[in-house]
Amino acid sequence: MSTPVRYTLHHPRWYRRPVSVFWWLKKRAYIVFVLRELTSVFVALVSVLTLLQVRAILESPEAHAALMARLASPPVTGLLLVALAALVFHSVSWFNLAPRAMPVRLRGRRVPDVLVSGGNFAAWLFLSAAMAFLFLGTMTTR
Amino acid sequence: MADTIALEVTRYRPEEESEPTFQTYEVPLRQDWVVLDALNHVKDHVDGTLSYRWSCRMGVCGSCGMMVNGEPKLTCAEFLTDHAPGPIRVEPLRFFPVVRDLVVDIGDFMSKLKSVKPWLVRKQERAIADGEFRQTPQQLDTYKQFSMCINCMLCYSACPVFGLEPSFVGPAAIALARRYSQDSRDQGSRERLDVLSEKGGMWECTFVGECSEACPKNVDPAGAIQQYKLEGTVHWFKTLLPLGDR
Numbered sequence: 001m002s003t004p005v006r007y008t009l010h011h012p013r014w015y016r017r018p019v020s021v022f023w024w025l026k027k028r029a030y031i032v033f034v035l036r037e038l039t040s041v042f043v044a045l046v047s048v049l050t051l052l053q054v055r056a057i058l059e060s061p062e063a064h065a066a067l068m069a070r071l072a073s074p075p076v077t078g079l080l081l082v083a084l085a086a087l088v089f090h091s092v093s094w095f096n097l098a099p100r101a102m103p104v105r106l107r108g109r110r111v112p113d114v115l116v117s118g119g120n121f122a123a124w125l126f127l128s129a130a131m132a133f134l135f136l137g138t139m140t141t142r
Numbered sequence: 143m144a145d146t147i148a149l150e151v152t153r154y155r156p157e158e159e160s161e162p163t164f165q166t167y168e169v170p171l172r173q174d175w176v177v178l179d180a181l182n183h184v185k186d187h188v189d190g191t192l193s194y195r196w197s198c199r200m201g202v203c204g205s206c207g208m209m210v211n212g213e214p215k216l217t218c219a220e221f222l223t224d225h226a227p228g229p230i231r232v233e234p235l236r237f238f239p240v241v242r243d244l245v246v247d248i249g250d251f252m253s254k255l256k257s258v259k260p261w262l263v264r265k266q267e268r269a270i271a272d273g274e275f276r277q278t279p280q281q282l283d284t285y286k287q288f289s290m291c292i293n294c295m296l297c298y299s300a301c302p303v304f305g306l307e308p309s310f311v312g313p314a315a316i317a318l319a320r321r322y323s324q325d326s327r328d329q330g331s332r333e334r335l336d337v338l339s340e341k342g343g344m345w346e347c348t349f350v351g352e353c354s355e356a357c358p359k360n361v362d363p364a365g366a367i368q369q370y371k372l373e374g375t376v377h378w379f380k381t382l383l384p385l386g387d388r
Contacts, residue, residue, distance in 0.1 A: 013156040014239035014247060019305045026212075030302060033350045097349065101368030108280035 036093050042086035053135065095120040147171040147222055148229035149180055151192065154240050162240065165189075166229065169222075177217040177225075177232060178206050181244075194244035201358060204294030208244055209233040214299035214356045235295060237305040251295055254311045258319035258337055263330025281326040288321035288366055290359040297353035297363050309342035313353035313363030316344060320366035335374060344370045 024030040049071075056064040071080070098120050099113035146168045154162035167188055169180040178196055185192050196206040199218045206217045211231050222230065238246035268275075297313035304310045319338060323331035338344045347367045354364040 014241060015154050015156070015162055016239050017162075017236070019237070019302075023302055023305065027352075029352055029355065030350065033348075033352075037348065097351070097368070100362060100365035101372055103365070103369065105284070108278070110283070 036090065039086040039090035042083040043090055046083050046087060057135075091124060095124065144227060145171055147180075147226060149177075149184065150229050150231045151181070151184070151244070152233045152240075153192075153243055154234075155191075156242065162234075164231075171222055171226060171228075173223055175222050177208075177210055177215075177220045177222065177230060180222060180230075181217065181232070192244075193242045202292060204292035207235055207294040207296045207299070209236055209299065214296035216294060216296070216358050219358060236299040237301075237308070238295070238298070248295065250308070251293075251298065251312070251315075254315045255293070255318065257311065258315050258334050259330055260315075260318040260322055262322060262325065262328050263333060264327075265329050275327045277326055284326075285321045285324035288317045288324070288361055291317055291321070291357075291361045291363075292359055294358065296356045296358060300352040300356035302350055302352075303346055303348055307342075307346055310346040311338065311342055311344075313347075313367065314361075316347075316370060317361050317363040317366040320369060335370070335377060338370055339374050344374065347371075 024034045052067060053064070056067045070076070095117050099116040102116060104111040104116055147170075149167045149169050150164045151167060152162045153159075153165045167180075167184045169175075169183050169188075172179075175183075178199060181192065181194055181196075185194075194206070194208070196218065197203040198205070201216055201219050204216070207214060208217050209215070209232070210217060210220050211225060212233075214235060217232070222228075232244065234240045234244045234246045238248070238250075241247050291314055293314060295314060297317075298304050301310075301313055304312050316338060319334045322328050323334050344367050347364075349364060349368060351364045354362045357363065
């Protein structure tokens with residue numbers, strides 16, 4: 001009999017347990033989820049960087065060289081390595097989830113999940129190779 | 143092996159206390175007993191005031207979902223020996239308002255379920271004389287997995303989005319919406335897409351994926367929600383076309 005009873009009209013006196021702001025620390029799967037969400041920050045960062053690189057390439061070889069020199073400093077290189085790890089984690093986890101969002105059907109039968117995620121991985125590899133060719137090619141032809 | 147195991151059970155008696163407490167019961171540790179058997183033992187022989195829901199004891203009715211050692215589980219499928227030497231903590235389903243002891247209020251879930259029209263919608267009913275609706279095994283296969291849902295609400299307790307945003311219509315309701323929208327006999331997919339495109343609908347989901355992990359029937363609600371997101375996006379692009387869908 002700790003507190004006086006206060007019933008609400010027409011429904012019982014519920015108890016709602018508040019959700020802690022640290023809910024995501026309570027389970028490994030939740031931590032992985034939050035990490036996956038946080039990798040989006042690095043995706044945004046690298047997207048902006050790529051746009052800057054494209055702009056510099058279109059501007060002049062000197063502009064591109066200046067940008068590359070700025071990116072070559074140890075702290076930025078360290079950050080880019082972290083970004084690379086984050087991007088790989090981001091891409092792999094999303095491509096692995098792709099078959100669940102896209103159950104592809106051909107002639108009434110469901111295409112095996114491995115082919116759907118495999119298609120995504122193949123496209124990723126192709127685009128990465130194309131980007132590498134574009135940027136590394138630009139650097140060597142200078 | 144010890145012959146008893148401790149059960150730490152949430153007690154909440156709204157007429158006596160302002161927040162829940164735990165009460166420990168020693169129950170026989172039998173090979174063939176699940177957590178629900180232990181609760182029934184307490185109710186029948188130790189403390190008749192304990193309140194909880196159950197019905198079928200065989201993973202069909204979806205009534206006995208509770209948190210067992212912090213995980214949403216059907217207590218009729220959770221063997222005591224898997225948690226030996228214990229103690230086993232039994233709590234009401236997380237993120238739902240607690241009515242009493244292990245009983246949560248499911249009114250909110252029921253109204254959300256109804257909002258997605260989990261039944262076959264027909265623009266015009268076919269006359270009985272026209273015969274039955276035929277369906278191929280492939281057509282059945284597109285929705286069968288989602289039809290296995292037993293409304294046990296474990297997925298809601300696994301979903302942090304539902305915990306943080308109680309207006310979220312939730313995994314089971316969306317999986318069941320998908321079940322009907324994928325059915326070749328149904329004509330209500332557009333109505334459901336409209337409901338799920340609103341605030342509290344599919345876009346609340348951030349694909350944590352734990353709903354599908356928690357599901358005792360191997361339904362994939364997380365997959366259903368992402369499929370809806372894809373459908374919603376494609377529909378939106380179609381509305382941009384000159385003669386597109388409105």
